[in-house]
Amino acid sequence: MSCSKSSSSRTIRRIYVEEEAFGYAITSKVLEKYSDCDVVKIKNYKDVFNRTRQNFILQKKFPQLILAVKKDSFIYEGSAMCQSFGHKSYYYATLMVNCIFDCQYCFLQGMYNSSYIVCFVNVEDFAKEFARMESGSMVAISYETDFIAHHSIVPCMEYIYDYIKEAGWVTFEIRTKSANSLVLSKFKPVDNLILAYTLTPQKIIDSYETFTPNLDARIKAVNHALDMGFKVRVCFDPVFADEDYEDFFYYVFERIDGTRLYDIGYGFFRMPKEQFAKVFRTTKSVVFAKDYVEEDGVITYSEAMIHEASKRHLDIIGKHVDKEKIYIL
Numbered sequence: 001m002s003c004s005k006s007s008s009s010r011t012i013r014r015i016y017v018e019e020e021a022f023g024y025a026i027t028s029k030v031l032e033k034y035s036d037c038d039v040v041k042i043k044n045y046k047d048v049f050n051r052t053r054q055n056f057i058l059q060k061k062f063p064q065l066i067l068a069v070k071k072d073s074f075i076y077e078g079s080a081m082c083q084s085f086g087h088k089s090y091y092y093a094t095l096m097v098n099c100i101f102d103c104q105y106c107f108l109q110g111m112y113n114s115s116y117i118v119c120f121v122n123v124e125d126f127a128k129e130f131a132r133m134e135s136g137s138m139v140a141i142s143y144e145t146d147f148i149a150h151h152s153i154v155p156c157m158e159y160i161y162d163y164i165k166e167a168g169w170v171t172f173e174i175r176t177k178s179a180n181s182l183v184l185s186k187f188k189p190v191d192n193l194i195l196a197y198t199l200t201p202q203k204i205i206d207s208y209e210t211f212t213p214n215l216d217a218r219i220k221a222v223n224h225a226l227d228m229g230f231k232v233r234v235c236f237d238p239v240f241a242d243e244d245y246e247d248f249f250y251y252v253f254e255r256i257d258g259t260r261l262y263d264i265g266y267g268f269f270r271m272p273k274e275q276f277a278k279v280f281r282t283t284k285s286v287v288f289a290k291d292y293v294e295e296d297g298v299i300t301y302s303e304a305m306i307h308e309a310s311k312r313h314l315d316i317i318g319k320h321v322d323k324e325k326i327y328i329l
Contacts, residue, residue, distance in 0.1 A: 012153070014038045016048050016066040016116075024121035026159055027067050044068075049114050057282065059115040060102045060210075065153065070094075070120035074129040075139065081272070081298065082143075083265050083329045085233075087171060088136035092143035093129075095120055095156055099146050101177060102210035104285040105238060108144060110275025117145075119154045127163035135169040142174045149178035157183065165190050175235065177209065179217035181224040189229040194262055196233040197222045201248040204240065208287050215248075219255050231262040236317075237329075238269035241301040241309040242290055249316040258320030266310075266317070267329035270300040 015037050021027050031039065042048060045068035078090035097118040098108060109115070120126075130139065141147070141164075147157050157174075164172050168191065175196040184195075199222075202215045213221075225232050234256070239245065258264075269292075271279075276299040280288050293302045300306075310328070317326060 020069040026121040064116045066118045087138035092140040096145035104208040123159045130167040138171040148176040151183045179213035179221040198235045235265040237267040241305040253320040263325040
C-alpha cells in the first residue's frame with residue numbers, strides 16, 4: 001500500500017484529516033510518511049464517512065484514509081454473536097474502522113455506507129477507558145479492522161502497545177488475517193495480549209477473501225508468533241457449513257502444533273438480519289445466496305446443518321487441541 005501517484009487502484013491517493021486531528025502524533029507520522037498524498041482538511045469525519053449514496057464495494061478498489069478524533073463511546077459491549085472466550089465480560093474498541101482486505105462476507109458492509117479506512121488518532125483517550133475496566137474483562141481492539149494488516153499504513157500498534165501492558169488486569173485480543181510477521185519484531189510478548197489468527201481453507205480465501213494472504217502464509221505467521229513467545233489463538237470463524245473443511249483441518253494441524261496454541265475459536269457464518277438485508281441488496285457475491293435460515297433476528301445456517309458439520313470438524317480439532325481450549329459459538 002502506497003500513497004504515491006501510481007496508476008494502481010489500490011494506492012491511497014487522498015487523506016482526509018479532521019481539524020482537531022492535526023496535533024496528534026499518529027497524524028504527524030502518517031502525513032510525514034505519505035507527504036505526496038492529497039490532504040483534505042475536514043471539520044468532522046462523518047461529513048465524508050456517513051454520506052449517502054456511497055458505493056462500499058467500489059470504494060474497496062480505491063481506498064482512502066480518514067484521520068479523526070473520537071469524541072465518545074471508546075468502548076462498546078460485545079455482541080452476543082461474538083465469542084467471549086470464557087471472560088467475565090467482553091468488549092470491543094474501535095481505534096480503527098474498516099479494513100484494507102475485502103472479505104465478501106464481512107459484516108462491516110452492512111454497518112457503514114463507506115469502506116474508507118478511519119483511524120481515530122486520540123489513542124490516549126482509549127487508554128483512559130482501558131484503565132477503568134474491571135479485572136477479568138476482554139477487549140477486542142481490532143474488531144472492525146485489522147491492526148497488523150494496516151501497520152504499514154497507520155502504525156496504531158506502536159501507539160497502543162504500552163497502554164495494553166499498563167492495563168495488565170484486562171485481556172486484549174488483536175485479530176488478523178495478515179501474514180506480516182515483521183510487525184511483531186518491534187514488540188515483546190505481554191501476558192495480557194492474545195494474537196488471534198483467522199485461518200480458512202484456500203478455496204474460501206480464493207473465493208471470498210480478496211487481497212488477503214494465502215493459507216500457507218498465515219500458517220507461517222502463526223508459527224512465527226508462537227516462536228516469539230506470543231499467546232496465539234487460531235480462529236476458524238466464520239465456517240460455512242456447506243463447504244468442505246475436513247482436509248483443511250488436517251492440513252492446518254500437520255503444520256501447527258495444537259498443544260502450543262492458547263485456544264481455538266470456532267463459529268459458523270452469522271449476521272444480523274438488518275445488516276444481511278442491506279448487503280444482499282447491493283452485493284453480487286454468492287456467499288449471500290447460500291442456504292441460510294433466520295434464527296432470532298440472525299441469518300445463519302440451520303441447526304441441523306450446524307450440528308452435522310460441527311461434529312465432523314470438532315472430532316478432528318479435538319485430536320490436536322484440548323477440548324477445554326475450544327470455544328464454540
